[in-house]
Amino acid sequence: MEPVRTCVGCRTRAPRSSLLRVVAIDSVLIPDGRASMPGRGAWVHETSECVDTAIRRRAFVRALRVPGPLDTQTIEQYVQRTKG
Numbered sequence: 001m002e003p004v005r006t007c008v009g010c011r012t013r014a015p016r017s018s019l020l021r022v023v024a025i026d027s028v029l030i031p032d033g034r035a036s037m038p039g040r041g042a043w044v045h046e047t048s049e050c051v052d053t054a055i056r057r058r059a060f061v062r063a064l065r066v067p068g069p070l071d072t073q074t075i076e077q078y079v080q081r082t083k084g
């Protein structure tokens with residue numbers, strides 16, 4: 001049985017293998033494709049819709065429990081590259 005996680009963007013539960021783990025390092029969102037980076041992680045579908053929704057709702061800030069705003073440019077570029 002595969003672990004299930006909740007997408008911080010659309011709030012639906014999905015198998016861990018279908019979601020992307022994201023971590024915050026120095027207030028920058030970094031995609032963790034192998035899900036092995038240290039620290040607290042948030043899970044999101046690799047779609048621009050889910051990532052944009054999570055950014056707009058400040059879901060990454062809450063899920064990662066970091067103070068202040070996060071630099072989301074890296075994760076947005078990552079999703080655009082993998083999508084196209």
